[in-house]
Amino acid sequence: MNILKLVINTLLPPRCIYCGQITTSEHTLCTACFQKIRFISKPYCKVCGQPFETQSELLNKMLCPDCAHQKRITRMNRAAIFYDDFSKKALLALKFSDKPENAKLFAKWMKTAGKDIFDAGVDIIVPVPLSYQRLFTRHYNQSAVLALELSKLTGVEADVFCLKKSRHTKPQSALNAKARLKNIKNAFELKHGANINGKRVLLVDDIMTTGATLAECAKVLYKEGAASVDTLTIARTLK
Ligand SMILES: [Zn+2]
Numbered sequence: 365m366n367i368l369k370l371v372i373n374t375l376l377p378p379r380c381i382y383c384g385q386i387t388t389s390e391h392t393l394c395t396a397c398f399q400k401i402r403f404i405s406k407p408y409c410k411v412c413g414q415p416f417e418t419q420s421e422l423l424n425k426m427l428c429p430d431c432a433h434q435k436r437i438t439r440m441n442r443a444a445i446f447y448d449d450f451s452k453k454a455l456l457a458l459k460f461s462d463k464p465e466n467a468k469l470f471a472k473w474m475k476t477a478g479k480d481i482f483d484a485g486v487d488i489i490v491p492v493p494l495s496y497q498r499l500f501t502r503h504y505n506q507s508a509v510l511a512l513e514l515s516k517l518t519g520v521e522a523d524v525f526c527l528k529k530s531r532h533t534k535p536q537s538a539l540n541a542k543a544r545l546k547n548i549k550n551a552f553e554l555k556h557g558a559n560i561n562g563k564r565v566l567l568v569d570d571i572m573t574t575g576a577t578l579a580e581c582a583k584v585l586y587k588e589g590a591a592s593v594d595t596l597t598i599a600r601t602l603k
């Protein structure tokens with residue numbers, strides 16, 4: 365460590381991005397917060413990523429009952445962590461505190477969680493868009509920030525303007541599953557001049573709950589000729 369860095373670290377030590385405790389490295393969580401994060405690990409459904417309750421190596425190549433009975437619109441869905449009370453608070457802090465640099469940590473987790481997807485091949489990373497109104501109040505689209513960080517980590521090109529909102533929608537978090545579907549239906553379109561024909565697209569968002577938003581975006585991408593669409597989020601709820 366050079367002298368300047370040592371002086372800066374002594375005067376302004378790195379702090380946990382969530383609780384503010386002094387930590388050993390920058391842009392990360394302290395040990396206590398890290399231990400509260402529940403990471404999603406195998407075995408899970410190889411299509412939708414839903415974890416299996418039983419722990420067995422044999423389950424790694426299996427489908428969950430839902431995926432076995434009906435074909436999903438997306439090729440694979442993966443998420444790094446469970447969406448629970450703790451991660452909900454941590455993600456809210458990331459969203460609204462104007463600290464896009466926190467996205468670096470989450471992008472690292474997403475790269476690991478998305479291994480199957482990157483192994484299968486991705487040509488372009490596309491974030492779920494925000495409407496202009498919400499962009500205005502929030503200053504940035506956190507999904508776009510995640511897409512750009514993932515692009516840096518993987519070397520896969522990101523197009524943060526590929527998809528856009530074609531109309532304003534209500535926040536999905538305030539609605540039930542049925543209302544979410546209706547709220548988001550036909551709410552997205554491809555930007556003028558974007559070409560995703562034959563491309564393997566990775567859709568990125570922060571949280572997957574019912575999956576309605578991601579499925580609606582995937583529908584548009586397939587309609588415009590995408591070869592495949594996978595989804596990758598920081599967190600997901602369980603069914
Ligand atoms: Zn902490």
Ligand SMILES: [Zn+2]
Pocket residue numbers: 409410411412413414427428429430431432
């Ligand atoms: Zn499944």
